[in-house]
Amino acid sequence: MLGLDEVRLEPVSGDASFRRYFRLQAPSGPVILMDAPPEREDSRPFVDIAARLRAAGLSPPRILHFDLELGFGLLEDFGDVLYRDVLDKGSAGDLMPGLFDLIEGLATRVSSAGLPPYDEQVLQSELNLFPDWYLERHRERPLAGAERGVWAGLCAALIRSATRQPQVFVHKDFHSCNLLRTADEPGLIDFQDALLGPVSYDLVSLLWDRYIAWPREQLEEWMLEMRARLAPDTEAGEWIRWCDWMGLQRNLKIVGIFARLRYRDGKTGYVEMIPRFYRYLLDVLPRYPEFRDFQRLLERPECAP
Secondary structure, eight states: OOSSOOOOOOOOOOOSSEEEEEEEEEEEEEEEEOOOOTTTOHHHHHHHOOOOOOOOOOOOEEEEEETTTTTTTEEOOSSSHHHHHHHHHTTTHHHHHHHHHHHHHHHSSSSOOOBBBOOHHHHHHHTHHIIIIIIIIISSSOTOOOOOHHHHHHHHHHHHHHHOEEEEEEEOOGGGGEEOOOSSSOOEOTTTTTTEEEEEEHHHHHHHSSSSSOOHHHHHHHHHHHHHOOOSSSSSHHHHHHHHHOOOHHHHHHHHHHHHHHHTOOOOHHHHHHHHHHHHHHHHHHGGGGHHHHHHHSSSSSTTO
């Protein structure tokens, strides 16, 4: 199909899943080979979501060929310039508007028909990663006694906030490692876990990033800018609370996932990122008096990373 006689594979950065990526040279230019073992990864959602994104006028990689039974796909090559490497305080004024356009396009133009719902059960299962893998396994400090009630109250509040928001297409991993700088609009990758979920989710994924922390004043300015695009009928204070609480849910999940990657999957590098997300939690929690008891728990020396 590509006119290849000899193939030389060049590894490309992978992710936290079992997928691997390689660059190979074709007569028409470089392409990406995705290796997604079918016994470990179901690639049907990837193919489905790519079609939805392209139908909405957005920029996933074009799928040149995909063999679902073998788990191999040939994809358009977006290059190696991740937003992680170019987005900083100096470039944010130029780069963020395009990313906000993309978030708006995801929420308003991409079909969510038939997608799994980001419902109470999914939200709770994600939250459970924090006590199960971070506190109990990583810190050897399980919840005890009244702490279980504090945790249950926090979970109930975060889930209630998430499910009361407008439900839209959610990329699920919209952050600077899954966005590539191209000559046109940003290239989207790692979208196979898309769900029907809270309208604030992709925004908070971008704002509370793993590689760059933004000042609170800047975060709120961006939140309010996106309120005008995504939820103009929502009162400003409520929208900020939606974003903050969605961020708490996501960042608790991330801390738990990074611990699980260490102990279940043997991927040790992610543990080094836990302190940043822990700081995000301790920045937001004090802004909401109803979470004071949980804040005090996280501040205990035996819980801190």
